[in-house]
Amino acid sequence: MKRSRRLNFLRVLLVCLCLLLPLSACSLQRFRAHNESQLVLATPTDPKTFNFANNQSFPNIFMFTYDGLTRENGVTGEIEPSLAESWQFSKDKKTAIFTLRPDLKWSDGNPLTADDVVFTYQDVVFNPKVPIEVKDNLKIGAKQAYPSLRKLDDRRVKFTFPEPFAPFLRATAAPNGVCILPKHALEQSLKTKDANGNLAFLSTWGSDTPPDQIIVNGPYKLDAYVAGQRVVFRRNPYYWRKAEDGTQLPKLDKIIWQVIENLDVQLLRFRSGDLDVLGDTRPMKSEYYGLLKQEAKRLNANVLDGGAWSGVLQFVFNVSTAKNAEGKPFVDPIKAKWFNTKEFRQAVAHAIDKERINTNLFRGLGVVQHSPVSIQSPYFLSPEQGLKVYDYNIDTAKQLLTGAGFKYDNQGQLFDADGNRVEFNLITNSNNLVRVAIGSQIKQDLDKIGMKVNFQTLNFNVLVDKLTTTRDWDIHIVGFGGGVDPHGVANLWMTSGGSHAFNLKQQPGQSEVKDYAPKPYESAIDRLFIAGAQEFDEAKRKEIYGQFQQIVAEEVPIIHLVNDRALMAVRKDVKGLKYSGLPTWGLWNIDELDR
Numbered sequence: 001m002k003r004s005r006r007l008n009f010l011r012v013l014l015v016c017l018c019l020l021l022p023l024s025a026c027s028l029q030r031f032r033a034h035n036e037s038q039l040v041l042a043t044p045t046d047p048k049t050f051n052f053a054n055n056q057s058f059p060n061i062f063m064f065t066y067d068g069l070t071r072e073n074g075v076t077g078e079i080e081p082s083l084a085e086s087w088q089f090s091k092d093k094k095t096a097i098f099t100l101r102p103d104l105k106w107s108d109g110n111p112l113t114a115d116d117v118v119f120t121y122q123d124v125v126f127n128p129k130v131p132i133e134v135k136d137n138l139k140i141g142a143k144q145a146y147p148s149l150r151k152l153d154d155r156r157v158k159f160t161f162p163e164p165f166a167p168f169l170r171a172t173a174a175p176n177g178v179c180i181l182p183k184h185a186l187e188q189s190l191k192t193k194d195a196n197g198n199l200a201f202l203s204t205w206g207s208d209t210p211p212d213q214i215i216v217n218g219p220y221k222l223d224a225y226v227a228g229q230r231v232v233f234r235r236n237p238y239y240w241r242k243a244e245d246g247t248q249l250p251k252l253d254k255i256i257w258q259v260i261e262n263l264d265v266q267l268l269r270f271r272s273g274d275l276d277v278l279g280d281t282r283p284m285k286s287e288y289y290g291l292l293k294q295e296a297k298r299l300n301a302n303v304l305d306g307g308a309w310s311g312v313l314q315f316v317f318n319v320s321t322a323k324n325a326e327g328k329p330f331v332d333p334i335k336a337k338w339f340n341t342k343e344f345r346q347a348v349a350h351a352i353d354k355e356r357i358n359t360n361l362f363r364g365l366g367v368v369q370h371s372p373v374s375i376q377s378p379y380f381l382s383p384e385q386g387l388k389v390y391d392y393n394i395d396t397a398k399q400l401l402t403g404a405g406f407k408y409d410n411q412g413q414l415f416d417a418d419g420n421r422v423e424f425n426l427i428t429n430s431n432n433l434v435r436v437a438i439g440s441q442i443k444q445d446l447d448k449i450g451m452k453v454n455f456q457t458l459n460f461n462v463l464v465d466k467l468t469t470t471r472d473w474d475i476h477i478v479g480f481g482g483g484v485d486p487h488g489v490a491n492l493w494m495t496s497g498g499s500h501a502f503n504l505k506q507q508p509g510q511s512e513v514k515d516y517a518p519k520p521y522e523s524a525i526d527r528l529f530i531a532g533a534q535e536f537d538e539a540k541r542k543e544i545y546g547q548f549q550q551i552v553a554e555e556v557p558i559i560h561l562v563n564d565r566a567l568m569a570v571r572k573d574v575k576g577l578k579y580s581g582l583p584t585w586g587l588w589n590i591d592e593l594d595r
Helices: 002-031 114-125 133-138 183-190 263-271 286-299 333-339 342-351 354-361 394-403 433-447 460-470 486-493 520-534 538-555
Strands: 038-043 070-072 079-081 084-089 095-100 148-153 156-160 220-226 230-235 254-259 301-308 312-317 423-429 452-458 475-480 558-560 565-571
Touching: 079 084, 095 114, 114 133, 114 148, 114 156, 114 183, 133 486, 263 286, 263 433, 286 301, 286 565, 312 433, 333 342, 342 394, 342 433, 342 538, 342 558, 354 433, 423 433, 423 460, 433 452, 433 475, 452 460, 460 475, 486 520, 486 538, 520 538
Parallel strands: 038 254, 423 452, 423 475
Antiparallel strands: 070 079, 084 095, 095 156, 148 156, 220 230, 230 254, 301 565, 312 475, 312 558
16 A cells, blocks of 8 residues: 555646646756856745845845854854954853854945944844844843943944843844844934834835845845745855865845745656755655665765754744733634643643554654753753653543533533533645645644534635734644754743743833733743743753753643754765754855865
């Protein structure tokens, strides 16, 4: 039966491939100028914005276009110099002086100086009217204060912290941390307002802005954008970085980012020669691995296994009991009562068959995840170290539900103590077929404990809007990036965070949120993140983040599912690639790639 399914899969691919060949044969040549080096990649969605401060999604253009003061090495996880050539902390860890590289320039030729650093942090990131996600990772202590900073001279900036703050260096690392923005291009937009009274900055550099108006400091600048089709990047002639032999970086002249929503179509385009890389922004589907291994020679490709991916796949309950500006609850109060019952959440965790997900959908190559911390992190707490886990057990799930007052009728349907049928909506993004398949299996799993699940798939940008703006959702499945330091996901786990979707506070620029209240376990997590950020002793930090993981495992506002394995296919003539499962982007050293 498995062999038959595989043959059918291959037949479908071959038919589709034959249909695509006439189109793909000339498509790359259409964009390739004489003697230009280029890389053709795929993105599942159009860029939502060209303004880093408005970004809430991945992948995004900022991976190509902006640098920060530092960067994170995608293989070692170490923090390395970037726009700043060096930094020095005081003995008490309450001040840090960053020294910029000499003669830095923006893509329009203007000098990049300490004024731009102060502008980025003080006027943009720390501005309460700008809902930039990275600000959550820079809030310090119980008062959630920001560091202060001042320019010492054109190349030096001094940061002062209200208390020691261990995660600071990682927060300065682009593109996941703070990207430095051009003061000369954006300052005026922060001083003016639009017709609705909002800062003009918030509508500046949208995806409808002509690409040549976007000023950057990274290896590539925007060259062209056709909605629904492609984004084209061209090398930034003023980029600061050079290779060890003194060669100016980046090495490639051009990057073409094709918008291809369907992952199976991405596979076909790779096999037809229309893409150079498959699986750079997200690990490619496990079912492609064996097929591409067999075809590697014909495709002139290397098929890479970078180990466990650092991101996590999450099944998230909406435990909010808050109301919108009109006083209407974001979540139906009947459902909110279920979602806020710990035994209900634990029962769902026991009912989801993760091993079957791994076997059926990841071909056994996935990694079953129990912790909110990435497996590669030194702070990761494993089940062998005492982390609570929820093995698949339908009987245990039913016992938890009946013990919490839920009841079954003679057809096995589940009702709450007030006689309400347990029925809710589960959503995920439609372009990720693995998540769609996982959602379908979870629907079947929860049917076994009497729950009726209405499973829906949505366009990714529509999904993000539901989670962050309208908030009209019950449960969702979505991926979230990870990394070395747990504080990197503070915006997900702290109640102040803009990605704290399971109980989201009012965010800057949004309509009023009434009757918001954190749960006791959320407040406990806040305290642990604050303590972890204050502590520089690694052993003590590990203990603190271990407690955080135990709370999440006990309360399960989020159920961690099965992670992708970091699988990627790339043409053999692409040189300089340094691939691992640690970064959220497989081409993290894009400026060093050549062919």
